[in-house]
Amino acid sequence: MRYLPKSTAERRDMLAAIGARSIESLFASIPEKFRLKEPLRLPAAMSEQEIIDYFRARAAENSGGYTSFLGAGVYNHLRSVVTDSLIQRGEFLTSYTPYQAEISQGTLQAIFEFQTLMCELTGMEVANASMWDGSTATTEAVLMAERLTGRHRVVVARSLHPEYRQVLDTYTRNLGVHIHEIGFTSSGQADIARLEAAIDKETAAVVVQSPNFFGVLEQIPHLAELAHAKGALLVVAITEGVSLGAVRPPAEADIVAMETQSFGLAPSYGGPYAGVIATRDKFVRQMPGRLAGETVDSNGRRGYVLTLATREQHIRREKATSNICTNQALCALAVTIHLCLLGKEGLKELAAQNLAKARFALDLLESIPGVRRAFSGPFFNEFAVQFPRSVKLVNRDLLREKIIGPLPLGSSYADLTKRALFCVTETTSRAEIERMAAAVREILSKPV
Amino acid sequence: MTDRIKKAGRHVSQNEGLIFEQSAPGKRGVEFPPLDVPAIDARTALGTAYARESVAGFPEVSEIEVMRHFTRLSTWNYAIDLGMYPLGSCTMKYNPRVNEFVARLEGIATEHPYQPQELSQGCLKILKLLLDCLAEITGMDTGTLEPAAGAQGELTGLLLIRAYLEDTQGGPRKKVLIPDSAHGTNPATAVIAGYEVENVPSDEHGQIDIARLKEIVTGDVAAMMVTNPSTLGVFEQNIAEAAEVLHAHGALLYMDGANMNALAGVARPGDFGVDVMHLNLHKTFSTPHGGGGPGAGPVMVKKILEPYLPVPVLDEKDGHLALDHHKRKSIGRVRAFGGNFGVLVRALAYTLAYGPGIRQATEDAVLNANYIRKKLEDVYDMPFNSPSMHEVVFSDARQKKNGVSTMDIAKRLIDYGFHPYTTAFPLIVPGAMMIEPTESESRQECDLFVEAMRAIAEEAATTPDLVKTAPHNTRVSRLDEVAAARKPVLRWKPKAHSS
Numbered sequence: 037m038r039y040l041p042k043s044t045a046e047r048r049d050m051l052a053a054i055g056a057r058s059i060e061s062l063f064a065s066i067p068e069k070f071r072l073k074e075p076l077r078l079p080a081a082m083s084e085q086e087i088i089d090y091f092r093a094r095a096a097e098n099s100g101g102y103t104s105f106l107g108a109g110v111y112n113h114l115r116s117v118v119t120d121s122l123i124q125r126g127e128f129l130t131s132y133t134p135y136q137a138e139i140s141q142g143t144l145q146a147i148f149e150f151q152t153l154m155c156e157l158t159g160m161e162v163a164n165a166s167m168w169d170g171s172t173a174t175t176e177a178v179l180m181a182e183r184l185t186g187r188h189r190v191v192v193a194r195s196l197h198p199e200y201r202q203v204l205d206t207y208t209r210n211l212g213v214h215i216h217e218i219g220f221t222s223s224g225q226a227d228i229a230r231l232e233a234a235i236d237k238e239t240a241a242v243v244v245q246s247p248n249f250f251g252v253l254e255q256i257p258h259l260a261e262l263a264h265a266k267g268a269l270l271v272v273a274i275t276e277g278v279s280l281g282a283v284r285p286p287a288e289a290d291i292v293a294m295e296t297q298s299f300g301l302a303p304s305y306g307g308p309y310a311g312v313i314a315t316r317d318k319f320v321r322q323m324p325g326r327l328a329g330e331t332v333d334s335n336g337r338r339g340y341v342l343t344l345a346t347r348e349q350h351i352r353r354e355k356a357t358s359n360i361c362t363n364q365a366l367c368a369l370a371v372t373i374h375l376c377l378l379g380k381e382g383l384k385e386l387a388a389q390n391l392a393k394a395r396f397a398l399d400l401l402e403s404i405p406g407v408r409r410a411f412s413g414p415f416f417n418e419f420a421v422q423f424p425r426s427v428k429l430v431n432r433d434l435l436r437e438k439i440i441g442p443l444p445l446g447s448s449y450a451d452l453t454k455r456a457l458f459c460v461t462e463t464t465s466r467a468e469i470e471r472m473a474a475a476v477r478e479i480l481s482k483p484v
Numbered sequence: 485m486t487d488r489i490k491k492a493g494r495h496v497s498q499n500e501g502l503i504f505e506q507s508a509p510g511k512r513g514v515e516f517p518p519l520d521v522p523a524i525d526a527r528t529a530l531g532t533a534y535a536r537e538s539v540a541g542f543p544e545v546s547e548i549e550v551m552r553h554f555t556r557l558s559t560w561n562y563a564i565d566l567g568m569y570p571l572g573s574c575t576m577k578y579n580p581r582v583n584e585f586v587a588r589l590e591g592i593a594t595e596h597p598y599q600p601q602e603l604s605q606g607c608l609k610i611l612k613l614l615l616d617c618l619a620e621i622t623g624m625d626t627g628t629l630e631p632a633a634g635a636q637g638e639l640t641g642l643l644l645i646r647a648y649l650e651d652t653q654g655g656p657r658k659k660v661l662i663p664d665s666a667h668g669t670n671p672a673t674a675v676i677a678g679y680e681v682e683n684v685p686s687d688e689h690g691q692i693d694i695a696r697l698k699e700i701v702t703g704d705v706a707a708m709m710v711t712n713p714s715t716l717g718v719f720e721q722n723i724a725e726a727a728e729v730l731h732a733h734g735a736l737l738y739m740d741g742a743n744m745n746a747l748a749g750v751a752r753p754g755d756f757g758v759d760v761m762h763l764n765l766h767k768t769f770s771t772p773h774g775g776g777g778p779g780a781g782p783v784m785v786k787k788i789l790e791p792y793l794p795v796p797v798l799d800e801k802d803g804h805l806a807l808d809h810h811k812r813k814s815i816g817r818v819r820a821f822g823g824n825f826g827v828l829v830r831a832l833a834y835t836l837a838y839g840p841g842i843r844q845a846t847e848d849a850v851l852n853a854n855y856i857r858k859k860l861e862d863v864y865d866m867p868f869n870s871p872s873m874h875e876v877v878f879s880d881a882r883q884k885k886n887g888v889s890t891m892d893i894a895k896r897l898i899d900y901g902f903h904p905y906t907t908a909f910p911l912i913v914p915g916a917m918m919i920e921p922t923e924s925e926s927r928q929e930c931d932l933f934v935e936a937m938r939a940i941a942e943e944a945a946t947t948p949d950l951v952k953t954a955p956h957n958t959r960v961s962r963l964d965e966v967a968a969a970r971k972p973v974l975r976w977k978p979k980a981h982s983s
Contacts, residue, residue: 040848041929042926047851053858054855062847062850062851064871067756070751076621078838078839087582088586095591097609098595098599102599104596110597114514118551125554127565130563130772130773130774137960137963138963140560140775145560161975162974202816206643206816207676282535303594305592305821306823307826307827308824308826329972333962343965343972353671353681359639360636362633362778363777367774369775373550373554376545378542380538380539382512382516384539440603
């Protein structure tokens with residue numbers, strides 16, 4: 037087998053050196069009745085070429101050749117060859133968590149740079165080395181707010197991604213956390229009046245997403261004021277990081293939980309991505325996840341180490357801030373490299389292109405009889421429209437034109453049938469937008 | 485002594501500051517196709533209350549500077565691609581490059597989790613085949629591929645147990661039993677799942693104490709979490725009896741599959757009484773550790789737990805695969821978008837490369853560990869003498885007499901060209917030195933490691949200060965971790981703002 041670096045003779049010699057009669061004898065500690073007598077029923081071993089052929093065949097059964105207008109937490113953005121070739125360097129790809137700082141300075145300095153970039157993006161003072169994704173980061177942010185306030189009620193906007201809310205529910209159900217959901221207004225923003233009424237002296241956190249699930253920006257400074265007035269913390273989730281190139285960061289928030297997939301990570305049918313938690317310096321000791329910190333070596337040279345580990349499970353066990361161990365380091369590295377390539381100007385231009393393309397698409401769609409914008413609030417690169425008929429029917433016809441249409445909001449919001457969430461990024465060409473709009477016009481011009 | 489260092493030489497390594505320190509206004513590392521629709525200003529599009537001018541602290545650097553910056557940083561890392569990585573319990577094995585290639589294919593990396601399922605049959609077939617392979621390897625009935633890492637797999641497993649107990653026995657019960665040799669994630673997870681943790685002492689052989697277990701398993705106990713082979717690298721002889729004791733009281737057996745590299749193709753947890761377990765695909769199934777992730781932590785279960793699996797659940801309908809997002813008894817969702825698909829692709833590529841021959845990898849892993857044990861047991865103390873499987877645990881008891889600790893020996897290994905073994909874990913062994921070579925090491929590499937460890941044992945006796953001040957050949961010497969924690973500097977700040 038090509039991955040195994042031993043000849044039969046070497047195996048025999050090593051067994052002899054051990055003083056073992058056979059390889060089976062090394063497994064004698066497993067009770068005999070549990071030792072397998074037959075080979076596992078697995079597909080026969082494949083060569084490298086056969087493995088490639090298998091996955092190429094599977095890839096051909098997916099969405100090749102289709103233009104997509106899906107976003108909803110996972111975005112198609114330009115990725116760079118530079119990022120992908122750098123993260124495939126063996127020294128990054130095949131290294132372990134940097135516990136041994138002297139031979140992990142590359143990873144540690146890159147994490148330190150990631151933390152800095154995340155602070156600059158979000159307007160927070162400190163950021164961790166990554167969480168599994170945006171949904172678990174949001175959940176961990178809520179648990180962190182609970183620890184910081186000692187309170188157990190959480191007010192959550194329904195405009196937070198439905199899957200993020202489901203993950204939050206799964207995690208908190210057994211921990212005595214009470215979740216109170218708040219609706220939205222015709223602007224698509226969280227209903228501030230109801231939200232204000234729902235926050236009380238037992239509220240640990242108010243949780244919103246911005247841009248929210250409908251693509252609409254929330255009124256962060258106002259929400260922060262309302263939360264802080266009752267001693268609660270404001271948690272802001274961000275699924276579309278690129279928005280921060282054009283949108284004011286949620287600097288008034290107490291904890292920001294962000295998904296960074298937009299920064300150079302492939303959609304990859306759901307992952308791997310990288311979440312991150314950013315917060316204020318004063319809350320750092322209740323923050324979950326790894327942290328890289330600057331220090332000096334015994335000769336006074338600058339270097340980096342994993343620090344504040346007394347928050348973590350390998351030291352604190354059942355008293356840890358979280359059970360997270362393995363995170364998304366290589367994804368966070370890709371994000372770091374991607375953001376360095378973009379730089380100040382690149383991020384700004386990227387965000388501006390998204391703003392322009394989304395508006396161009398919305399204008400074309402709104403010119404179609406019976407189609408109108410569903411919400412009036414400010415938006416970045418996603419927007420919801422209302423169709424005169426079921427989104428699923430429209431999408432079925434769009435598929436015939438090799439277009440993957442917008443996300444039907446009715447599947448997650450019973451009160452939003454016939455509403456569709458479009459995402460348009462810099463990767464969607466004007467021609468594709470025009471073709472999609474023409475197809476929608478054509479579809480809606482015919483009777484159901 | 486330095487003439488005994490055979491694996492590593494010294495070579496020039498480049499200095500490199502932080503990327504922010506190279507920034508100059510106007511530089512950039514990426515350019516876009518020109519905008520093909522009318523441009524709009526952020527202030528106009530969003531209103532001044534929502535618009536942002538730019539991200540102040542972002543670096544401005546060119547492509548070549550980014551390339552050199554991260555290439556230079558990379559050369560400061562140790563990696564499996566450079567040599568043996570004997571971290572016990574971490575299973576740092578070779579990461580086949582074909583896995584990277586297929587995960588990046590057009591049609592694999594490009595797929596959106598919300599695209600129509602009829603346009604996702606390729607992705608779903610990959611998930612189905614991987615799940616079937618993992619069920620066969622573990623002897624379990626089915627499972628979920630959703631958890632993002634081992635710790636999330638643990639949580640998923642405990643939530644399944646909780647849901648099962650609530651559904652069939654009227655309540656979740658109170659306690660989870662965890663041996664004192666367990667990974668730190670186990671107790672941390674049990675608390676998040678809403679359970680109290682009861683630590684269970686190991687017996688004098690480092691094994692589960694069945695007599696003691698019989699005393700403490702009551703109607704309050706929901707489950708016991710067992711790592712098998714244990715963190716001592718030893719098969720739990722009494723695992724089936726432990727399962728019986730638990731089952732007799734209506735409790736379930738959870739197995740932490742972190743050490744599955746000792747069992748694949750040789751024995752199956754499903755056969756020795758395990759009800760639910762997680763796998764770390766970034767350990768046993770070779771997906772790259774990437775400096776700390778991403779991983780994937782599939783959870784495999786017996787039939788009784790199937791109704792509670794997290795959504796979405798993979799189903800077969802009319803010859804097509806489909807994801808079902810609505811299962812009445814499901815514990816819900818543990819992560820958005822279904823899981824770390826790209827990691828699952830790599831794990832399947834690994835499994836397909838071996839097929840049933842995965843047993844050979846397991847045999848070689850156990851052979852390497854026992855070989856190293858045999859070659860070192862006369863110079864390092866072995867606190868537990870039980871037969872080793874894929875890893876061997878020594879202690880620094882002998883070297884400690886000269887003031888040399890497991891950490892010192894580990895740091896000295898760096899000078900010899902190796903990554904350290906796992907230090908100070910498991911907690912039940914004072915001064916633990918936990919060595920897991922994996923199957924990826926040749927006899928030559930094992931011999932070099934043995935020579936290095938023997939040389940260090942000698943140094944610890946003759947020149948202990950040389951060991952206590954190691955490493956000597958690295959870019960940086962031992963770093964001041966106390967200062968880092970006392971006054972944390974967790975981000976770069978421009979000079980003007982730093983005090």
